[in-house]
Structures are given as structure tokens and as C-alpha cells.
Amino acid sequence: MDAEQLREYGHKMVDFIADYYKTIENFPVLSQVEPGYLRNLLPDSAPNQPDSFQHVLDGEVAQLILEFIRLHIQAKILPGVTHWQSPNYFAYYPSNSSVAGFVGEMLSAGLNIVGFSWITSPAATELEMIVLDWLAKMLKLPEDFLSAGQGGGVIQGTASEAVLVVLLAARDKVLRRVGKDALEKLVVYASDQTHSSLQKACQIAGIHPENCRLLKATSSTNYALSPEFLSETISQDLTIGLIPFFLCATVGTTSSTAVDPLLSLGKIAKSNGMWFHVDAAYAGSACVCPEFRHYMDGVEEADSFNMNAHKWFLTNFDCSALWVKDRSALVQALSTNPEFLKNKASQANMVVDYKDWQVPLGRRFRSLKLWMVLRLYGLENLQCYIRNHIKLAKHFENLIAQDPRFEVVTPRIFSLVCFRLLPVRNNESHGNKLNHQLLDAVNSTGSAFISHTVLSGKYILRFAVGAPLTEEKHVNAAWKVLQDKATSLLAESL
Amino acid sequence: MDAEQLREYGHKMVDFIADYYKTIENFPVLSQVEPGYLRNLLPDSAPNQPDSFQHVLDGEVAQLILEFIRLHIQAKILPGVTHWQSPNYFAYYPSNSSVAGFVGEMLSAGLNIVGFSWITSPAATELEMIVLDWLAKMLKLPEDFLSAGQGGGVIQGTASEAVLVVLLAARDKVLRRVGKDALEKLVVYASDQTHSSLQKACQIAGIHPENCRLLKATSSTNYALSPEFLSETISQDLTIGLIPFFLCATVGTTSSTAVDPLLSLGKIAKSNGMWFHVDAAYAGSACVCPEFRHYMDGVEEADSFNMNAHKWFLTNFDCSALWVKDRSALVQALSTNPEFLKNKASQANMVVDYKDWQVPLGRRFRSLKLWMVLRLYGLENLQCYIRNHIKLAKHFENLIAQDPRFEVVTPRIFSLVCFRLLPVRNNESHGNKLNHQLLDAVNSTGSAFISHTVLSGKYILRFAVGAPLTEEKHVNAAWKVLQDKATSLLAESL
Missing domain, CATH: 3.90.1150.10 (Aspartate Aminotransferase, domain 1)
Structure with a gap:
């Protein structure tokens, strides 16, 4: 790690990326290569010595990275890239990049800290708490979701991880009440328009597949989940001794941006003692505009809410914002406390340790890019x-x-x-x-x-x-x- | 996303990061701030308009980012950073940064693709397969772990995710055989020196806590797991009708770099039909040197092997390399196939879709940085x-x-x-x-x-x-x- 080499390489790479954006429309937006194309272009094993090491010996440091970009990245990698940043990209949902998001990501890679506990970089934990409070206020989330009370926000990698961790929190909460042998009786509800990540989360959490109720949503409700249908299904399940414990509603489904009626659904969840999660991975971004905020009405009934800043909010991938009202439920499901991670601040319960809010131990300093997006662009922009x-x-x-x-x-x-x-x-x-x-x-x-x-x-x-x-x-x-x-x-x- | 603004901001940020590395010894390596320090330095909510928007209107684009760096990053963030890249950092295990790793991360952030399926950027999937084959060869992993056969490598975010996905693969494999109601009978084995991520993976997967056998390792074995102790415990568990299904061994434990005897342990696992996972998150890097490779002897008995290139292998966080011998076990546990992701290449089974090898759907182009590290430094360096x-x-x-x-x-x-x-x-x-x-x-x-x-x-x-x-x-x-x-x-x- 030579600082001057980093400067030279970094400048050349910045120029390459800036040029890429200037010429991005010249590339086919969907890569047109055939499966296996790259295997033919790369050697079978890593080099023992760097190919162009003589350049470094010659002091031609910059030449090395320029050649690498030309011979390897431009010639071999770019043909196999599907250009999500192309203006002609209209597939799936977007994955936004921006100048602020990009330099925030650079800074995170430069500092390269691992922020699992507060002490491993207090700024990483504290900036994340503050910036998610900011974003919660922009979305007019209920105060219960702010870090000042029992709740708070956390950046997950993806909406899949967000729904998984709240499902685990809800699972363990109900199992503490009814006993852990009741796992096979637990039932999850959502519409069949819900993202497949819910089903995957259920698989991971050991919810029996036949207890994952993906209720049919039709054109009659514009593919939103019907509260009546939900109520009936829950009643039937209760009758046969099952335990309804988790409801996932969506604001902006993946197929067609359907919006589930949060208020009615939330009341049903509450009256049945269920955890209510709202997935607004895509459409949450739109809800910072007053004229779209009403699609989130009823979120006050939710136990957790998720939106992906990396989709449509100018924050480079990955940055999925999750808020919960009861952070202790997450921590109870996901905490470990090995000796080698113990420290004064954590033991004294003076701080948040985000390792206990997520699946992995390690975590990147992702709040930097979101902070820079919010500060450098501002709400109105x-x-x-x-x-x-x-x-x-x-x-x-x-x-x-x-x-x-x-x-x-x-x-x-x-x-x-x-x-x-x-x-x-x-x-x-x-x-x-x-x-x-x-x-x-x-x-x-x-x-x-x-x-x-x-x-x-x-x-x-x-x-x-x-x-x-x-x-x-x-x-x-x-x-x-x-x-x-x-x-x-x-x-x-x- | 203005290409010229990205260039200007990017250059300034590169200079800031290069200067950071030049002066990194001037900072206290462990941040000395008190809990809550940042809350006092930042406003309560995001700005409606960017603070310094007039600079952009004046055309002083570069000034804006320089001010941001000085007023916000240097004054507020850096005091709260624990400097993992400092030469005086000796805590936990390292989190390496390098020039190649850093510019690889920049490139990944610049392209900002989401590589869940082959089609969403063929280069992302194919480079990952190739580079993990390269790394497997550097580690002299058995051929079964290479992508040419039934196995292959995948980049996970962390070793926690690596052990979780193989535990899920093993769990579902045994449950397909014995029936899903047997979950409460499944038993996991490891020494009590094993990383806490195993215990967390068990919690997530619904393994009963009392069936997570963390066998005491003592100074008599230098804190390695005793094969005899393991055998005895398995026998006792079989006697009372439990189902041993997963063994995790470690090459280089977190507390003291203890090395479990892979060969004997692996034979026990195999004779009991258990999945055998080897966690070499830290010490795996050393095994690219012939004189240390023997610590991995017996890995041929393993079903999965993990090492973190982001720890001690110059690849910026996160980059955890996982290999499996039977990729279909992972895919069976983790795949979903919603209509909106279907495409010709996937449906024809012509390609690998890494979404089915991991917990999240979305994934970054992480192979770029590992590829650049291997190519620009080479094995000997x-x-x-x-x-x-x-x-x-x-x-x-x-x-x-x-x-x-x-x-x-x-x-x-x-x-x-x-x-x-x-x-x-x-x-x-x-x-x-x-x-x-x-x-x-x-x-x-x-x-x-x-x-x-x-x-x-x-x-x-x-x-x-x-x-x-x-x-x-x-x-x-x-x-x-x-x-x-x-x-x-x-x-x-x-």
C-alpha cells in the first residue's frame, strides 16, 4: 500500500470511470456475450508474477494501470457487462449510481474499516444511526422508528437480508412465548405478489413451506392483498391450531408496483399479535415526495419498514435501509457475545453494536455514501x-x-x-x-x-x-x- | 450523474485518500471519542437544499467537494474512525487494503451492476468463477472444489455468511432424507474455539441451541478439537436418537490460531454422513505458501472450505471466498425462481446464477478487486x-x-x-x-x-x-x- 501509487492508480481509474459514463450509450445495454465467453479470454491460473512488473521497476507506475485497463478491463470485462447505468436501461428496477454515492463508496473503500461494534469505528455506527434518523424523517416514519426511543434504523445489504432479520426477530419472539417446539406451527402471510425474498427467508428460518401463505392477489384489487382474504385465512389457521406470526405487506411490488392497504392489514396483524413488516424496497424512495407519501399511510401499524436507497435514491449498491420499532427483538435473535469482541462500551450497554442487527459479523461503512447523497443533493433535489x-x-x-x-x-x-x-x-x-x-x-x-x-x-x-x-x-x-x-x-x- | 463532475469529485477524493494513507500514523489508531460524539456535530435532519449549492451554480464544482472533505469528513468523521489500515493496528485480525483492491472496489462502484443472475452481467458471474478457480489452485484445494466439476467457488460477504449457507445446505440435505420434522434432532459439532458465527448460523437455521455441541478444547491440544472427544460425543448422541449432520473445523481460530486436525476429523464426519466445513477465514491466506500448506492437510475430506481474502490477502473488505464440492446442495437450499427473474440462459441451465448460492438476491461485482489483486501482485509477491x-x-x-x-x-x-x-x-x-x-x-x-x-x-x-x-x-x-x-x-x- 503505497500512497503515491494509490494516487496514480486512483486518478487513472477515476478517469476511466468518468469516460465510461461519457460513452456509456455506445455499449449494448444488455451484454450480448454467450455463456462461457470469459473462460476463453483468461488464463487457467493466476500469474506467479504480475504480467507487467517491469513497468513498476521502470518507475512507470501509471503505465501499468493504463495497460491493465485497456488490455483487461476494456477488452475482456466490458463486453460482459450489462450496463445498469445506461440511460437505456429499463429492466427489473434501477440500481442508481451518483457522483455523491460513488465518492462515498470510494471513501468507504479507502478507510476500509470493519464496523461490527461501536468501538471498531464509532463514526461508522453513529453516522448510520443519524443518517437513518434523517431518512426516517424524510419519509415521515412514525417516531417509534427513530433511534431516540426503542427502535432505530440499520443499513442492510439488500431487502432480502432486511426481511430475513425481521422474520428471525419475529420467529424468536413468538417461540420465546409458545416454546421452541412450535416452529412447525408458525405461519407467515403475504400476497403472491410479494418479492421472492420472503419465501427464501422462510426457507432459511425453517418455516414449513406449507405454512408460508402467499395469498392470491388479482386484477380486482390491482394485485394488492385483500384484507378480507387475509382475515379469513388467519381464522382458518387459528381454528386448526396454527400460529399466525408474521405478515409482510408491500408498497410497490416487483411485478407491477401494487400497493397493499397497510392500514387495514396492519390492524389485522396487530389484533392477532403478529409482526407486521412493510417492504417498500423500490417505491419507498417516491414517498419522500408529499404527493406520494399517502401510499405509506398505515405504516404506523408496522413493526418494521424497509426501503432500498440503492434502487432509486442515488446511493450506489448496496444500501438497504431497515427500521424497526423494537430493536431488542432483533438483538435477541441475532446477538452473540464472544470474549474476543468484548469491550468496555459494549459491556456497559452504552452503544449500539450493529453486528447484532444483521446476519454477518463484518460490515462496511455504508452510511458514508448515503450521508453524502443526502447532504450533497438535499431533499428538494x-x-x-x-x-x-x-x-x-x-x-x-x-x-x-x-x-x-x-x-x-x-x-x-x-x-x-x-x-x-x-x-x-x-x-x-x-x-x-x-x-x-x-x-x-x-x-x-x-x-x-x-x-x-x-x-x-x-x-x-x-x-x-x-x-x-x-x-x-x-x-x-x-x-x-x-x-x-x-x-x-x-x-x-x- | 455528470461524468465531468464525477471526474472532479473523484480526483479530489483520490487525493484525500492518498493523503490519508500518507498521514495515517498521525491519528490515534483506536478512536478516542466518547459514545454519542457525532450526534452533537450533525444536524437533526437532512438539509432540504445542499449546503453549498451556490458553488455548483458558480461552476466551482471542485470547491464543493473540497469543502465537504474539510468541514465534514476531516472534522467530524475521522476522529471517530478506528484506523484499521494504520501500521500500528494489531487488534482482532487485519482487514487489508491495497492499491489493487482499492481501485478494484472503485471500478465495482463505478459500474454499479447488480449481478444476481448471469444475464445481469455475465462478466460478474464468469470472472468470479474463474478467479475462485485461480485461488483454489493457489491453495491447492482438491479438484472437486473447482467449477469444472460438481463444485465451485463463490464470494460471500463474510465468513459468517459462508458458514450459514453451507449449514443451510447441509440442514436441508439431511432433512430431505429424514423428513423435515426432524429439525429438533439435528446436531452440530465444533470446538468451543470456533468463531461465534457458527453459533449464530445455528440460531438462524433453527438448530436447537442444546444441539449445538461446542466441545471444550484445552491447552493439552493447543486448543484444537480432539477427534476422540468428537467421536465419543457423536456416539452418545446417536445412542439417544439424535442426528449428527454438521462438523465445523477451523484452521486458525480467532482466539489463538489453533488448527484443528482436519484429516482425522474429516474421516469421522464422513463415516457419520455429516457435512464437513473448514473455516480458514484468517489462516487460509498463509496456506498459499508451500511451507504453511500442510495446516490444511485433510481438506480433501471437506465438503466446503472458506477463507477471507479481505482479512490478510490485500483485497478490500468485503470478500470471503467459499468453495463447495456439491453446488447443487447450496442451490437446493437457497434458490427461488420468480417469474420476473426468468431468462433464457437460466432456464436452459446453461449458466450459474449466484443468487442461488447466497442469502441476498442482489450482489456486487466483488471479483474485480480479487482479480486485480491476483493479477497486479501475482502469487510470489x-x-x-x-x-x-x-x-x-x-x-x-x-x-x-x-x-x-x-x-x-x-x-x-x-x-x-x-x-x-x-x-x-x-x-x-x-x-x-x-x-x-x-x-x-x-x-x-x-x-x-x-x-x-x-x-x-x-x-x-x-x-x-x-x-x-x-x-x-x-x-x-x-x-x-x-x-x-x-x-x-x-x-x-x-
Whole structure:
């Protein structure tokens, strides 16, 4: 670790990354390589000596990294990259990068501390507590979620880890009450539109698969979970001696941004003594705007709330913000206290040790990037950022409405548009095939990347606006590609 | 995301980080702040507008980040940082940073892709497979662990996640055989020197706490797990109808770098149909040197093997390398297959989707930094790096041997020295107090940071050499502080 070498290498890498963003539209947004492409380009084993070590001996330090970038990164890695930061990226949900997020990540990598306990870097723990309080206030979360009381926020890597840790907290809380042999009686509830990470969390936590109730949500509720259906199911389960203990609701589902009715669901959860988790991984970001905040109404009933700052909030991956009302439930499920980690501050209960709020022991200094995003952009700019993407999604929706061959399938709420090419002669099965073909045709051009879902048996295309560089011209260009490919496919299928 | 702003900010941040490394010895290595220090320095909520937005309007982009660094990072954050990269850092185990690791992390943050499936960035999946094959070969792991067969490597965030995912794979494998209601009969074995992450993994996986056998290891085996003791315990458990299913052995325990006898333990595991996991989180790095490789002998009996490249292998945190012989066991325990993630390559089973090898869905492009470390340094330099630290640890051991007031408590194997100030008049309880006081006295100087453990009731000081910048002079200086503080304490205690 030579500071001057770090400076030289670092500057060259910054230039490479800045140039990458300047030219990002030149790359096919979805990588077009075939499986196994890289195996042919790299040697079978690591070098014994660095390839270009003579450069370092010659004092040509900068030359080494420039050659590495050209020969290895540009020639071998970039062709296999799917460019999530491209303005033509409309697949899944976005993964935002920003200048503040990027330099925050750099700083975290530079300091390279491991913040498992307060003492291993007090700033890491304290900044995380403060910044999650800031974000909670921006979202107008109830005060119970702030660190001043019994609750608080924590940065998890992903929403999957967020739902896992609260599920474990809830599981152990109920098992302490009813006895640990009752695991097989515990039941989890959510709609079938809930992210697959809930099911995975249940698998991990040992919840019996048949006790993971993914209740069917239909177009009649715009794919939101029906409180009546939930109530009935819980009653039936109680009758047969099962123990309902966890409800997960979503604000902005992955397939179609459906919003579950938090208030009614939360009341049902409360009256049954269940843990109520709200997953707003994607749509939570929009709720910093007053006009969208109402989608979170009822969050006051929740025991935990999650939003991913790394999706649509300019904070580089990974940064998933989780708040709980009762941090002791997390700590009871996840703490260990080995001798080699004991220290005065922890033993005296004077501090938070985030190791006890998460699965891993080690943790990065992730609050830096979120702090820099909040400070360097400020709330008003972040609101403008969200509103602009929603405006672009509305624009895309209007374009679809003007072409009678297409339909918007579910009401657009945030920045995702679910649409499809209408089936010819009402042949739904052929329609599904057609839309699948359209997806592949568009993605193989490399000029736009979209993804899909299935709702009520229909194959649907998803167009998610949210990449920081996306402008109206990119939306228009993607629409043009979609129309052209649709024209070709319809002609072929006649 | 403005490319030129990223360039300007990025250059300034690189300079800040390079300057940080140049001046890192000026900081107290263990942060000396009091709990809550940061709350007083930061506002209660995020700004509505960025504080210094006028600078951007004036075109003074670079000024903004410089001010941010000075006013916020230097003034408020750095005092609360415990400097893991300081050459005077000897606590816990190291968390290495390097130029290659740092620029690799920068590149990963710049591309900011989310590599859950092959298609979301083929290069991310394929580079990870290739680089873990490289590292497996450097460690001379059996061929079964390479990706060409039924096994393969994957980068987890931490060793905690590594042991959790293999425990889940093993749990589900045995439950598929004996039925899922047998969870309460499953038994896990390890020595009581095993890292606490095993116990946490058991908690998460729902293994009954009383079935987590942490077998006492004593000084008679240098704190290694006794195969005889293990065999006896397994026999007893079988007699009462329990189901032994998982054994965790360690190469280089956290307290004292104890090395469990892999070959004998592995044979016992195999003959009982148990999953055998080897945790070499810290000491695995040393095993790239032929003279230390024998500590891993018997790894051919293992089902999974883990080493943390982020500890002592110049790869910035986080990067925990896990290999398994049977990847299908991981995938069966951890896969989900929601419609919205389906794609041609995955459906055709042509590719690896690492989402099914880990807890979270999302994942960073972590192989970049490991690849850059291996390529830019090469095996021989990495071996020299390890040997130098071990030489420094030997040197420290020799210093202790020359001072009759101290003793080395367990044989030094790698770069950790376990030692203590000898109790006065054989008063062990006073001796423990004395060493605790010595630890606090040294750490509160800010000139060195060491940590502790307890072995057989004795309070032991741990001196782990492994920070990239540590040289002999730093070891000598730390020893001087230890001697001086010991002299004062002994004088006081007379």
C-alpha cells in the first residue's frame, strides 16, 4: 500500500470511470456475450508474477494501470457487462449510481474499516444511526422508528437480508412465548405478489413451506392483498391450531408496483399479535415526495419498514435501509457475545453494536455514501429527481395509449409501466408468445433493456424508468424500437 | 450523474485518500471519542437544499467537494474512525487494503451492476468463477472444489455468511432424507474455539441451541478439537436418537490460531454422513505458501472450505471466498425462481446464477478487486507479503521472550502472538485484571491497538500482525508502549 501509487492508480481509474459514463450509450445495454465467453479470454491460473512488473521497476507506475485497463478491463470485462447505468436501461428496477454515492463508496473503500461494534469505528455506527434518523424523517416514519426511543434504523445489504432479520426477530419472539417446539406451527402471510425474498427467508428460518401463505392477489384489487382474504385465512389457521406470526405487506411490488392497504392489514396483524413488516424496497424512495407519501399511510401499524436507497435514491449498491420499532427483538435473535469482541462500551450497554442487527459479523461503512447523497443533493433535489422519472414513465404510458396494438395492463403508479402487445384475434397463448418474442427482439438490439413478468396468466412487459441518465429522448428511442420490432413480429405472425 | 463532475469529485477524493494513507500514523489508531460524539456535530435532519449549492451554480464544482472533505469528513468523521489500515493496528485480525483492491472496489462502484443472475452481467458471474478457480489452485484445494466439476467457488460477504449457507445446505440435505420434522434432532459439532458465527448460523437455521455441541478444547491440544472427544460425543448422541449432520473445523481460530486436525476429523464426519466445513477465514491466506500448506492437510475430506481474502490477502473488505464440492446442495437450499427473474440462459441451465448460492438476491461485482489483486501482485509477491508478517510476529515473540515479566501463552503459528503479563505471586485473578488494565492503558494512548481473549480462564492479549503498512519499527514501538505501561501498572499494584 503505497500512497503515491494509490494516487496514480486512483486518478487513472477515476478517469476511466468518468469516460465510461461519457460513452456509456455506445455499449449494448444488455451484454450480448454467450455463456462461457470469459473462460476463453483468461488464463487457467493466476500469474506467479504480475504480467507487467517491469513497468513498476521502470518507475512507470501509471503505465501499468493504463495497460491493465485497456488490455483487461476494456477488452475482456466490458463486453460482459450489462450496463445498469445506461440511460437505456429499463429492466427489473434501477440500481442508481451518483457522483455523491460513488465518492462515498470510494471513501468507504479507502478507510476500509470493519464496523461490527461501536468501538471498531464509532463514526461508522453513529453516522448510520443519524443518517437513518434523517431518512426516517424524510419519509415521515412514525417516531417509534427513530433511534431516540426503542427502535432505530440499520443499513442492510439488500431487502432480502432486511426481511430475513425481521422474520428471525419475529420467529424468536413468538417461540420465546409458545416454546421452541412450535416452529412447525408458525405461519407467515403475504400476497403472491410479494418479492421472492420472503419465501427464501422462510426457507432459511425453517418455516414449513406449507405454512408460508402467499395469498392470491388479482386484477380486482390491482394485485394488492385483500384484507378480507387475509382475515379469513388467519381464522382458518387459528381454528386448526396454527400460529399466525408474521405478515409482510408491500408498497410497490416487483411485478407491477401494487400497493397493499397497510392500514387495514396492519390492524389485522396487530389484533392477532403478529409482526407486521412493510417492504417498500423500490417505491419507498417516491414517498419522500408529499404527493406520494399517502401510499405509506398505515405504516404506523408496522413493526418494521424497509426501503432500498440503492434502487432509486442515488446511493450506489448496496444500501438497504431497515427500521424497526423494537430493536431488542432483533438483538435477541441475532446477538452473540464472544470474549474476543468484548469491550468496555459494549459491556456497559452504552452503544449500539450493529453486528447484532444483521446476519454477518463484518460490515462496511455504508452510511458514508448515503450521508453524502443526502447532504450533497438535499431533499428538494431528490424529490425533483423522483418526479422527473415518474413524468417520463407517464410519458411512456401516453405513447402506448396512442398505439392501438398495445395496452397498459395495470394502472401506472410510480415509474414502472406494465404493458403488452395485444394478442391477435384474442389468442392469449399466442399473445404471450408474441410478447416474449418482442422482449427478446428488443433486448437483442442492445439499444434498450426491458424485463417481463406474468400477471393472471398474461406475459407482461415491464418498463421501469429510474436510471439517473435517462431522459425523454431515451424513452422515445426505446418506444421506437418496441414499435418497430412489434411491426416485424406482427407481420411474421400473419 | 455528470461524468465531468464525477471526474472532479473523484480526483479530489483520490487525493484525500492518498493523503490519508500518507498521514495515517498521525491519528490515534483506536478512536478516542466518547459514545454519542457525532450526534452533537450533525444536524437533526437532512438539509432540504445542499449546503453549498451556490458553488455548483458558480461552476466551482471542485470547491464543493473540497469543502465537504474539510468541514465534514476531516472534522467530524475521522476522529471517530478506528484506523484499521494504520501500521500500528494489531487488534482482532487485519482487514487489508491495497492499491489493487482499492481501485478494484472503485471500478465495482463505478459500474454499479447488480449481478444476481448471469444475464445481469455475465462478466460478474464468469470472472468470479474463474478467479475462485485461480485461488483454489493457489491453495491447492482438491479438484472437486473447482467449477469444472460438481463444485465451485463463490464470494460471500463474510465468513459468517459462508458458514450459514453451507449449514443451510447441509440442514436441508439431511432433512430431505429424514423428513423435515426432524429439525429438533439435528446436531452440530465444533470446538468451543470456533468463531461465534457458527453459533449464530445455528440460531438462524433453527438448530436447537442444546444441539449445538461446542466441545471444550484445552491447552493439552493447543486448543484444537480432539477427534476422540468428537467421536465419543457423536456416539452418545446417536445412542439417544439424535442426528449428527454438521462438523465445523477451523484452521486458525480467532482466539489463538489453533488448527484443528482436519484429516482425522474429516474421516469421522464422513463415516457419520455429516457435512464437513473448514473455516480458514484468517489462516487460509498463509496456506498459499508451500511451507504453511500442510495446516490444511485433510481438506480433501471437506465438503466446503472458506477463507477471507479481505482479512490478510490485500483485497478490500468485503470478500470471503467459499468453495463447495456439491453446488447443487447450496442451490437446493437457497434458490427461488420468480417469474420476473426468468431468462433464457437460466432456464436452459446453461449458466450459474449466484443468487442461488447466497442469502441476498442482489450482489456486487466483488471479483474485480480479487482479480486485480491476483493479477497486479501475482502469487510470489503475495507469498512474500504473508511471510513478512509472520517474520514480524516472530520478532515480536522474541521480544516478549526477552522480558521475564511476560509470557507467550500459546505457540505462535501464523502472525498472531498470544501473550500476557505474568501474574504477580501466582495470583491469577489479579493477573487477569492486570492484563485487562494493560490492554486499556495501551489502547488509550492511541499509538497501538491490540485486543484480547480468554483461554482456560486466563485473560490473554492478542497481537495480530497483518496491516499492510506495518514494519518492524511499528512492532518495536508497540512493544515499547506495552513495556512502559506494564512498568507503570506493576509499580502501582505493589
